[in-house]
Amino acid sequence: MNKLEENPQFNPFAGPEIEKVIYTTKSQSEIWTSCYFGENDANRAYNLSFTLDFDGSLDTPAIELAIQTLVNRHESLRAAFSIDGVYMSIFKQLSITISKLNLSSLDEKSQIDAFEHYKNEEAHYIFDLVNGPLIKVGLIAFSDVKNSLILTVHHIICDGWSIGIILQELGIIYSALVENKTPTLEESTAFSAFANDEILFSNSNEYKEIEQYWINLYKESIPEVNLPTDNPRPSPRTYYGARVDFTLDSELSASLKKTGLSVGASFVTTLLAGFEVLLYQLTGQNDLVVGVPSAAQPTNGMDNLIGHCVNLLPLRSNPTPDISFIDYLKKRKTELFDADDHKHLSFGHLLQKLNVPRDSSRIPLVPITFNVDLGITDGVSFSNLNFELKNNPKSFETFEIFLNVTGKDKNLVFEWSYNKNLFNPETIKKMMRAFEQILQKVVENPAQSLQEIIFQDYTNIYNKLNDTETLYPNISLSELLCKQAEISPNNVALEYNNTKISYHDLHIRVNQFAHFLSAQGVQSGDYIAVSYPRSPELVYSILAIIQCGAAYLPLDHEYPAKRVEYMLEDSEAKFLLTSKALSLTLPKCSNTLLIDDAMASLEQYPSTKLPTEVNPENILYLLYTSGSTGKPKGAKISNRNVVNLLFALENEPGIKETDRVPFISTISFDIASFELFFPLFKGATLVLPDHETSKDGTLLYEMLEKEKISLMVGTTTTYQMLCDAGWSKKLPIKIWCCGEPLPVPVAKELLKRGDELWNLYGPTEVTIFSSCKHIKSEETLISVGAPIANMQYYIVDDQLNLLPPNTVGEIAIGGLGVGKGYLGRPELTSEKYIPNKFTNKKGDIMYLSGDIGKLLPSNEVVCLGRIDHQVKVRGHRIEIGEIELALMAIDGIKLAIVVAKTDILIAFIITNSEIENELDEIRLWRNELASQLPAFMVPHEFHILEKMPTTLNDKVDRTALLEYKSNSESNQEYTAPRTNEEKLVAEIWEENLKKERIDIFSNFFEIGGHSIIAVTIVVKIQKKTGIRIPLSAVFKHSTIEKFAKLLIKENKI
Known part of the structure; x- marks a missing residue:
């Protein structure tokens, strides 16, 4: 007791006389801590509140005395806690004041309104944990024969089992009083005895074995259950809650019970297994945790003990698509028996042992809890009264979802308490409907696989999204461009170094070059490599290759020689078209054609188009992209793929004959193909800057103004380079952003500088772009929009099932833009390009993008980054794009890239202006991030750079950042206290x-x-x-x- 004297806030002589002081149990300490952390909202979230509606003449003095007798019988009901939550003081006597409300003079509607208001106040009473009492009683009179009793008690002194005891004993005591008899009750079990046993047990070898059982269950990994929420999780988490109740059909309930009994599983186990299947359906995760309360009273032989004696068991499950429900139920029955043998557990202590990473926006380990309270009123009676028990509504909730199943076997009520900052009520109703459907399928055929059971038909939702079918001409790109040259022969097709080339002249040069290539042996279906500086000659070469029916392979002359050599060998390119100067640096190719020599000889070739017709299915270009094996892979794109893209974007975002479009991307980047073909397809002008201009922000900005560029396609990095170079004023330009995520802050800046801003998305393998979105100034979330003409989007789980809106999965893309697979990589092709099972067209293929995203209710898709950009840091799966967006929302930060190295996050920052004191600035950034993100998402290191390393395609080179080393003070290990x-x-x-x-x-x-x-x-x-x-x-x-x-x-x- 010496520690009591050390605590100046704990005065055992204040208030009612104290009978004894005991240490709080671990479970009580967890609740006290939660209430201390979450303050009043958390405090109210732990209220257990119910109403007894009585029909008949209630003896008011008898019910008051019965309540007081009950309180005096049980230590917990007359307890309070020390200021630090370490001790529980039990008062010798505690007088309970019952508040009364007489509504008999009001009409029925007024009675209902007044009662609901009063009930809400009672249920959400803020208990004083230090001074008590922690039980509150209200008595409402509607008439002489209709009364209600509202009883609210704090969970720190009571649990679900205890509510049953309260009802039983209250009925017995009341009935004895009105019948002038002595209540027949067994001697109550002292909570202090239970608490003492708990302390002794927690230090025993048996407890260590129990704890080790749970530690072993989670030692490999700690799952994080991610329900699709309607709103982002606030940090710190809130306790605002609500409840929606559903009654389960009595026949379904009876059938479900029979299904469980057929394999020896209890009704509770059967319901829990069904609930886990629901979570599997909602999350797409096959590693789940559900918290299940387990009463300690029956285990300890203390059946009539009132107190907080419950243990929260974190039950882990692994539903898989192929297992039948009945086999899954058998498996769960065995696992739950095992868990039941180890249920004497302190959940909070386990969290400490597991070292579960804390996130202020989440409940650790068990955000979802499932409980079953059946038959709680069995055997309860009040003399000469009929009664009905109702759990009072909750406006505060500790868990994200707490599903409580109550009532009787034939009249089950599913009480869904939920955090209303996360979920809308309609979402919870949908969850229950989905749960009911799962249970119905289970009883109809328990031998069904879980995949069959959870299957929900979202076809209509995706049919609406993918209603994009549009008819376009069945011709090759070469034929299409030839037709345009005939339509607008005098329009300027190319501009380069003050030289203007009309469509007529372009058409003649391309025809002559095609005849030249044909004479050298270029045939339909060949792969022809091209490496040449940006110039009209490059354009002639590419257009001539495709007129031959061949495919061009663009090779950037800045690529490492070994990479170019690999591409030439892997593609078995028939020819390499290049310049004399570049031929000296490029790997040797036996069939090298010098474009300069070809140009000098073109006059001897016909100016008419080659007579050969090109099949639209012919490969148009072969583009190598990075491969996970370290070797690049060649993606094959056909004429039909590109023709569909051009027509799809013709009107939206749109292009006009009068548009002037710069060709700035390196030819090895898929955007370059679009920059080249899109203006030529519409009779617009393609402006060709030299190499230096395309890489220099200042020169490029000068070109935009001087050349009156009206439409530009570029990456976020390119646009940031332009802004850095001084682009500040608004230009009459349509800005197309692609190739990288478009952060909201960058979008806002670009909106100030152009007439229109569009976000385009699409992997190389599905022909450059497959969706687009017009970005408006009010956008707070940048989506990639909806699929363009003849394209389809699907958000799928790892079993390729369609996912509902707001559920994160992989973006699968179907339609006419899906390419022809990878050259010489049949295994990889069959892995990524798979049959499209969502259409009825034979031979339809969809591409698994490797990007994660979700479908919004507005029928737009949000891309959340690469699957391989998801990192795991200290047990948490993190999408680093979220951190980058948060950083770029901070004033002064222009660009932020975050990488994960080993077990830490590292942020690389480019600022708008020079930083005088890096340490101070980084501290500000840390604080700002900490106000928005969980602690584990705040980078450990910050590096301020002048520029980001980029790949040849002008994308940020994250691999290079991983190798970055700095001696910056910002990463010093120790900063000593100063004040x-x-x-x-x-x-x-x-x-x-x-x-x-x-x-x-x-x-x-x-x-x-x-x-x-x-x-x-x-x-x-x-x-x-x-x-x-x-x-x-x-x-x-x-x-x-x-x-x-x-x-x-x-x-x-």
């Missing part, structure tokens, strides 16, 4: 975390802190300074530097 407040906080942190020299910018939870230690810290701070810091402040101000500021009087908490 007295920081020194005090550091001393207390180091003492309780058992660490030396904690950096003042280290995150409390990343260096081993958890909620129990946080409690100790705030109590010690209060002892030392007299300042009471809310426990929630540890989450919000989780570094010494930030926490210490709370001790300065001028700073408001």
Whole structure:
């Protein structure tokens, strides 16, 4: 008891006389900590509140005395807690004041309104955990024969099992009083005895074995269940809740019970298995955790004990598509028996042992909880009264979803309590309907596979998204361009170095070059490599190749020689077209044709088009993209693919004959093919800058103005380069952004500089672009829009099932833009290009993009990045794009790239202006990120760069960033406390975390802190300074530097 005397806030002589003081149990400590962290909202979220509606003449004095007798019988009902949550004081006597409300004089509607208001206030009463009482009773009179009793009790002193005891004993005591008899009750079990047993047991070898069982269950990995939410998770998490109730059909309930009994599974196990299948359907995850409360009273032989004696079991399950439900149920029955043998567990202590990464926006490990309270009123009676028990509605909830199944076997009520900051009520209703459908399928045929059971037909949703069928001419690209040359022969086709080339002249040069190539032996179906500087000659070469029915292979002359050599060998290119100068640096090719020599000889060839007709299915170009094996892979794109793309974008975003389009991308980038063909397809002008201009932001910006560019296609990096170079004023230009994600801040800047902004998306393998989105100024989320003409989008899980809106999966793309696979890579082709099972057309193929995304309810798709850009840091799967967006929303940051290296995140930053003090600026960035993102998503290191390394395709080179090394001060390991407040906080942190020299910018939870230690810290701070810091402040101000500021009087908490 000496520790009691050390706590100045705990006065055993204040308030009612105390009978005894005991240590709180681990489970109670977890609730106390949660209430301290979440303050009033969390406190109310732990209220257990129900109403007893009585029909008959209620003896009011008898019910009041029965309640007081009940309170006096049970230690927990007359308990309160010390300020630090370490002790529970049990009062010798505790007088309960019952509030009364007489509504008998009101009409029925007014009675209902007044009752609902009163019930809501009672159910959400804020209990004082330190002074008590922690039980509240209200009595409402509607008439002489109609009354209701509202009982609200805090979960820290009561659990679901205890509610049953309260009802049983209340009925017995009341009935005895009105019948002038002595209540026949067994001697109550003291909660103090249970608590003492718990402490002894927690130090036993048996408990260590139980704990080890659960540690072993999670030692390989810790799953994170990600339900598709309607809204982003706020940080820190909120407790605002609501509840939706459903009644299950009685016949379905009976059939479900029979299904379980057929394999010896209890009704509870059967319901839980069905719920896990629902979660499998909703999340697409086959590694799930559901929290299931387990009452300790029956296990300990203390059946009539009232108190918080429940253990929250984190039950892990692994549903798979091929297993039948009945086999899954058998499996779960065995696993749950095993879990039941190890149910004497402290959940909070397990979290500490597992070192589960803490995220202030989430509930650790078990965001979803499932409970079954059946027959809680069985055997309960009140003399001369009929009654009905109802759980009161909740406006606060501790879990993301808490599903409580109550009632009787034939009248089951599913009470869905949920966090309303995450879910809309309609979403919860859909979940229950989906659950009911699963249960119906289970009883109809329990031998069905889980895949068959969870299958939901989202076909109509995707049919609407993919209603894109449009008829276009069945011709080759060469034929299409020839027709355009006939339509607009005098239009300027190319401009280069003050030279203008008309469509007529372009057409003649291409025809002559095609005859030249044909004379050299170029035939339909050949692969012809091209490496030549950006110029009219390059354009002639490419257009001549495709007129021959051959495919061009673009080779960037800046590529490493070994990469070019590999492409030439892998493609078995028949010829290499290049310049004399480049031929000296490129790998040797036996069939090299010098474009300069060819141009000098063109006059001897016919100016008419080759007579050969090109099949639209012929490969148009072969483009090599990075491969996961380290060897690039050649994606084959046909004439039909490109023709469809050009027609699809002709009207939206659109192009006009008067448009002037720059050809700035390196020829090895798929965007270059679009830049080349799109203006020539419509009679517009293609402007060719030299190599230096295309790479220099200042020169490129000057060209935009001088050449009156009206439509430009480029990557985010290119546009940022232009802005850096001084592009600030608005130009009459249509901006097409592609190739990289378009962050909201960048979009806002580009909207100021052009007439229109479009975001285009599509992998190389599906012909450059497959969707587009017109970005408006009010956009807060940049989507990639909907599929263009004759293209289809599908969001699928790993079993290729369609996913509902807002559910994250892989973007699969079908339609006329899907290419012809990878050259010489049949296994990879069959893996990525698969039959499109969602259409009725034989031979339709869809491409698995490797991009993750989701379908919005607005029928647009959001791309969330590459699957291989998902990283795992300290047990958390992280989409680094989310961190990058958060960084780029900070004033002063122009570009942010985040990479994961080993087990840390590293941010690379380009700022709008020079930074005077990097350390201070980085601290500001850390603080800003910490206000938006969980601690584990805040990068450990920050590096400020002048420019990002880029690939030859002008994309950020993330591989190069991984190799980056810096001696910057921003990554120093230790920053010592500077102020007295920081020194005090550091001393207390180091003492309780058992660490030396904690950096003042280290995150409390990343260096081993958890909620129990946080409690100790705030109590010690209060002892030392007299300042009471809310426990929630540890989450919000989780570094010494930030926490210490709370001790300065001028700073408001």
